[in-house]
Structures are given as C-alpha cells and as structure tokens.
Amino acid sequence: MQPGAFRITAGEQLLSSWESSPGIHRHFASCCGSPIYKQEKNDPNEIYIRLGTLDTDPEVVVDVHYAVGSKAPWVVIEDSISQEPGGAPFGEKD
Numbered sequence: 001m002q003p004g005a006f007r008i009t010a011g012e013q014l015l016s017s018w019e020s021s022p023g024i025h026r027h028f029a030s031c032c033g034s035p036i037y038k039q040e041k042n043d044p045n046e047i048y049i050r051l052g053t054l055d056t057d058p059e060v061v062v063d064v065h066y067a068v069g070s071k072a073p074w075v076v077i078e079d080s081i082s083q084e085p086g087g088a089p090f091g092e093k094d
Contacts, residue, residue, distance in 0.1 A: 006047050 069085035
C-alpha cells in the first residue's frame with residue numbers, strides 16, 4: 001500500500017484513539033474497545049491493521065511470522081516462512 005493510501009471507508013465516527021506510549025496511537029471501536037489499527041508518529045507511512053477487521057483480501061504476502069514465542073500452544077505453523085520468537089511464551093508475561 002502506498003503512503004497515504006489507507007483510509008476508513010465507513011464508520012470512522014465509531015472509532016476512538018489514545019496515545020498508548022509517546023508517538024504511538026492506537027485506534028479502536030469505541031463501542032466495545034476492539035483494536036482496529038495503530039500508527040506510529042516516527043513511521044507515519046506504516047499502519048498496523050488487525051487483519052481480522054478486514055472483509056476483503058488485503059493482497060499482501062506474509063514474509064515472517066512474528067511473536068511466535070507467545071502464540072497459543074495449539075496453533076501450528078506448517079509453512080516454511082521464517083519465524084521470529086518476539087514476546088514471552090504463551091501464558092507468561094514479558
């Protein structure tokens with residue numbers, strides 16, 4: 001996606017946001033608190049979208065499985081894409 005191409009097409013008035021730490025803004029559904037996306041002030045061309053919120057294929061290619069160290073034990077990754085541990089093991093705090 002090109003910088004500036006991201007846009008909310010419906011329901012923007014239903015979103016709220018907060019600055020979770022300096023320069024990081026998290027946007028969520030104000031009715032239930034479900035996270036939607038986050039944006040970092042230091043990297044405005046990147047938006048981290050929760051893929052479960054999309055209703056169409058984002059047409060991106062996965063190049064890494066991140067935070068597999070904190071995945072649920074019953075999740076099995078069966079492809080050859082590289083895996084980065086990141087985070088604490090499932091059930092433990094960082």
